[in-house]
Amino acid sequence: MEYASSRSRRTDRRRITGGAALDKLAVRPLTLASLTNVFLKAGNTTFGGGDPTMMALKRELGERRGWFSDEQFALVFSLARITPGTNVLAFCAGAAYLMYGWLASVAAVVASSAPSAVLAVWLTVVFESADRNPVAKMTVSGVLAAVVGMMGAAVWQLTKPNFSSKGWPRIVALTGGTLLLREVWGWSPLEIMALAAGIGAMWREP
Amino acid sequence: MNLLVLYLLLLKAMLLSFSGLSSLPVIEADFVEKHHLITERQLNTAVAAGRSGPGPLGLYVVSVGYMAAGIPGAVAGYIAMISPAFLILPILRFLANRAGNPRIRGAIRALLLSAAGLLISSALPIGRATLTDGVTVAVAAVSFVVLAFTRVETLAVVAGSAVVGLAAALLRG
Known part of the structure; x- marks a missing residue:
């Protein structure tokens, strides 16, 4: 498991294996423009708050392009939860930083939020002058239904590596326990993640 | 209102929160009750506008800035919203050098599974x-x-949904 930037890993790999081999390994080339484009699309087309956006980014950056590992996702997702402010923006800043450095971090945050911010101002003006359009409301409902499916797919991707006889206790204890603490006892994500990190640090690898 | 003061008030609210709308009580206290910059109804409209579009729930801060001082206020709100995000970078740099430690690896693996539980928790109210x-x-x-078992682009799924x-709404009349 390593957290060095994907760009430096990619450069090292090119040096060792040559460009042709690299092309087989990399799903798509990682450039500042292509990275920013992913954040632009995922950040401004996903409804339902930060978690669906982070899941869309995980899928686009990790599963589809191979730029972002599950371990990197876990680290940035967790730290974004404990960073003050808007979690998803901290996630964008951290994820882009790990992949391409600080310039990408700034580009990712701006690309993932500026168009939506402009839209929010426009919606503010519209809401002040008119009631909500029922057709538009139904369209958004369709998108939100897809968000539920998207989050289910993300849960599948996150738990899949543990689908073994030795991995099940971890899923039950950590995923199930988190759900229980959150839904039944109302623990905050911060408290739950601190407890999970403590348990994980003490739990021997299966 | 002075834009710097507006920025600092919104930044204070963002720095004291750890998720989308948890900054709302601070903004309500400062903007509605203490400084009377916006009304309660305007604040509700800002929250509705922020939640109706794509992007983070914290976008309502931009709408609050717009309500308080027009377009320059919206810009101040936007900068206040994105500023705290970069606090994650020094923490990442600190942890990146310690990633080989077995305890840290175990903790991160546990956080991955815990994140799955938090996602289910987040999906429940949206689903209901x-x-x-x-x-x-x-x-x-x-x-x-489609998203779990194929490589179809997420944007295509969102657009299709x-x-x-829209078709369902039109068919129902």
Whole structure:
């Protein structure tokens, strides 16, 4: 498991294996423009708050392009939860930083939020002058239904590596326990993640 | 109102919160009750506008800035919203050098599974509010299968779901 930037890993790999081999390994080339484009699309087309956006980014950056590992996702997702402010923006800043450095971090945050911010101002003006359009409301409902499916797919991707006889206790204890603490006892994500990190640090690898 | 003061007030609210709308009580206290910059109704409109579009729930801060001082206020709100995000960078740099430690690896693996539980928790209220008929349940199920088992682009799934939602609305009249 390593957290060095994907760009430096990619450069090292090119040096060792040559460009042709690299092309087989990399799903798509990682450039500042292509990275920013992913954040632009995922950040401004996903409804339902930060978690669906982070899941869309995980899928686009990790599963589809191979730029972002599950371990990197876990680290940035967790730290974004404990960073003050808007979690998803901290996630964008951290994820882009790990992949391409600080310039990408700034580009990712701006690309993932500026168009939506402009839209929010426009919606503010519209809401002040008119009631909500029922057709538009139904369209958004369709998108939100897809968000539920998207989050289910993300849960599948996150738990899949543990689908073994030795991995099940971890899923039950950590995923199930988190759900229980959150839904039944109302623990905050911060408290739950601190407890999970403590348990994980003490739990021997299966 | 002075834009720097507006920025600092919104930044204070953002720095004291750890998720989308948890900054709301601070903004209400400062903007509605203490400084009378906006009304309660305007604050509610700002929250509704922020939640109706794509992007983070914290976008309502931009709308609050707009309500308080027009377009320059919206810019101040936007900068206040994105500023705290960069606090994650020094923490990442600190942890990156310690990633080989078995305890840290174990902790991160546990956080991955805990994140799955938190996601289910986040999906529950959205599901309760959204999956109200056969069409929305079908959209959610198809989206899950496509996103979990194929490499179709997420944007295509989102756009397709919007078209299905729109078609369902038009068919119902």
